[in-house]
Amino acid sequence: RAVSLGAWCSLLACGGGTLDQALLVSPVLDMEQLITAMMGWAGVTAAQLEAAGELPTDFGETLSWRYLQYARTHPLVVWDTPTAILYPEHDALTSRETVEAFVRRFRCRLTVLENAQHWLHTPEELSALHRWESSSVLV
Numbered sequence: 001r002a003v004s005l006g007a008w009c010s011l012l013a014c015g016g017g018t019l020d021q022a023l024l025v026s027p028v029l030d031m032e033q034l035i036t037a038m039m040g041w042a043g044v045t046a047a048q049l050e051a052a053g054e055l056p057t058d059f060g061e062t063l064s065w066r067y068l069q070y071a072r073t074h075p076l077v078v079w080d081t082p083t084a085i086l087y088p089e090h091d092a093l094t095s096r097e098t099v100e101a102f103v104r105r106f107r108c109r110l111t112v113l114e115n116a117q118h119w120l121h122t123p124e125e126l127s128a129l130h131r132w133e134s135s136s137v138l139v
Contacts (some may be wrong), residue, residue, distance in 0.1 A: 002025075049065045
């Protein structure tokens with residue numbers, strides 16, 4: 001079970017492995033896409049980021065040229081693990097198109113949590129998360 005950025009790290013770390021199952025919550029599925037989106041939010045070009053190496057943003061994240069290069073050179077190629085994804089309808093970090101493309105490519109099960117944002121935290125969202133986990137675990 002992995003959440004947000006932990007999902008991307010887990011996908012890379014376990015991509016060639018043999019897991020019985022994976023549960024991904026609000027997953028970051030394309031780090032390069034996320035970093036370039038954040039560059040857009042911050043009004044930073046690739047040339048500016050490359051020249052600076054790292055740039056802090058007004059929204060509290062630091063953009064890193066090395067991290068962007070790592071994401072570009074380490075795409076997820078193999079994912080053969082049965083996977084269920086809980087995707088919040090209004091996730092600002094992973095687009096609906098990205099999650100749907102991932103689901104098609106790797107044959108995952110997708111559940112969209114309506115009216116939810118990236119960080120699930122309200123009592124209703126947490127209740128839905130627990131129900132999803134219970135119904136998604138393969139026995």
